[in-house]
Amino acid sequence: MLGNYMNADxxxxxxxxxxxxxxxxxxVEGARNVGRISVDELRNLSFRGAEVVAPxxxxxxxxxxxxxxxxxxxxxxxxxxxxxxxxxxxxxxxQEQRLACLTVAxxxxxxxxxxxxxxxxxxxxxxxNIDAVASGMDSITFYVNSDLADExxxxxxxxxxxxxxxxSVTVEDDIAVIRVTGGELPNRPGVIQTVLTPIAEAGINxxxxxxxxxxxxxxxxxxxxxxxxxxxxxxx
Numbered sequence: 001m002l003g004n005y006m007n008a009d010x011x012x013x014x015x016x017x018x019x020x021x022x023x024x025x026x027x028v029e030g031a032r033n034v035g036r037i038s039v040d041e042l043r044n045l046s047f048r049g050a051e052v053v054a055p056x057x058x059x060x061x062x063x064x065x066x067x068x069x070x071x072x073x074x075x076x077x078x079x080x081x082x083x084x085x086x087x088x089x090x091x092x093x094x095q096e097q098r099l100a101c102l103t104v105a106x107x108x109x110x111x112x113x114x115x116x117x118x119x120x121x122x123x124x125x126x127x128x129n130i131d132a133v134a135s136g137m138d139s140i141t142f143y144v145n146s147d148l149a150d151e152x153x154x155x156x157x158x159x160x161x162x163x164x165x166x167x168s169v170t171v172e173d174d175i176a177v178i179r180v181t182g183g184e185l186p187n188r189p190g191v192i193q194t195v196l197t198p199i200a201e202a203g204i205n206x207x208x209x210x211x212x213x214x215x216x217x218x219x220x221x222x223x224x225x226x227x228x229x230x231x232x233x234x235x236x
Contacts, residue, residue, distance in 0.1 A: 001057065001060040003060075003061075003065055003067070004060045004061070004062060004065060008065060009065075009066060010065070010066040010067070010068065011065065011066070011067045011068075012067075012068050012069075012070060012077050012078075012081075013052075013053065013067065013068070013069045013070070014070055014071075014072050014077065015052070015069060015070075015071065015072065016071065016072060017052065017069070017071060018033045018070070018071040018074065018080070018081060018082075019033045019034060019035075019052070019068075019069045019070060019071075019080075019081040019082025020033070020034045020037050020042065020045075020052050020069060020082040021033060021034065022034060033081070033082060034082050035082065035083065036082070036083045036085055037082055037083075037084060037085070038084075038085050038086045039058050039061055039084060039085065039086045039087055039088045040086065040088060040181075040214070042058060042084055043055050043058050043088055043214055044212065044214055046058070052069055052082075053067075053069065053084070058084075058088055059088060061084065061087055061088070062087045063086060063087045066083070067083075067084040068081045068082060068083050068084065069081050069082045069084070070082075088214075089181070090181070091179075091180075091181045092178065092179070092180050092181075092229070092232055092233055093178070093179045093181070094176065094177070094178045094179075094225060094229045095131075095176065095177045095178075095179070097145055097146065098145075098146035098173070098174055098175065098176065098222055099131055099143045099144065099145065099146055099175040099176070099177060099219070100143070100144055100145070100146045100148070100149035100152070100171055100172065100173050100174075100175065101141055101142075101143055101171070101172040101173075101175050101207065101208075101219070102141070102142045102143075102144065102149065102152055102153060102156055102169060102170070102171050103139050103140070103141045103142075103169065103170050103171075103172075104119060104139060104140050104141075104142075104156055104159070104160065104166055104168075104169045105138055105139045105166070105167050105168050105169075105170075106138065106139070106160075106165050106166035106167050107138055107167070108164070108165045108166075109135075109137070109138055109139065109140060109165065109166070110137055110138070112165045115140070115165060115166075116133070116135065116140060118159060119140060119142070119156060119159055120133075122155050122156065122158070122159050123142065123144070123152060123155055123156070125155075126151060126152070126155045128144055128148050128151060128152050128155065129144065129145065129148075130142055130143070130144060131143045131144055131145065131177070132177070132210055132217060132219075134208050134210055141208065142156075143175065143177070143208075143219065146173055146174070146175075149171055149173060152171075153169060153171050156169045157169050172207075174221060174222035174223075175207055175219055175220070175221065175222065176219070176220055176221070176222045176224070176225035176228075177217055177218065177219050177220075178217070178218045178220070178225065178228055178229050178232055179215060179216070179217045179218075180195065180215060180216045180217075180218075180232060181214060181215040191216075192209075192211065192216060194235055195216060195218070195231075195232060195235055196209070198231050198234075198235055199218070199220075199228060199231055199232075202227060202231060204220055204221075204224045204227060204228055204231075205220070205221065205224075206218060206219065206220060207219040207220055207221065218232070
């Protein structure tokens, strides 16, 4: 915050760690320093336990302000450490491409370690990119580009019939996704309800809601996308 309002060129945070690490060195072996990381990446890590930089502090970083984290024993405070790049923006984005939803069901999913990896690997081997994943007690849902649905369905079906864990796969087309990303979302109790209530009042059925530390993804029918986008823009 001080760096922002002083129009500083750079803020150097001197601490007892050599910047942002690839993992907790107290837990994993071979943890190393990350030379560069984006504000978006670091804020997600910070909200999930990383203690290098407070998430609220990153709200004040703009694209013209350089920020680095270095160890107090580093010697040269003008080099090394981790460079934090970019700025965190409030963004409401509606994806232009139609999505298809492929749901794989199976009563044994919850007790089958590695089942998500097996399904994802099968799609990866077929060069099918996964836009989003949602899992439940008895099902796993993959969202892919609608143009790839006809390729993805037989790939997942092969996984269903190759074992006894899964029972069936189904496909639903013409899905739209609206994503809300913002630095203040985690600090607003009830923000998800604020978004969902007017959507429900408008009679729009939510196909799925996927949240992360700093974002909300709303999946609706393609025909409801414009109205949903307008509601979200008015509420967030």
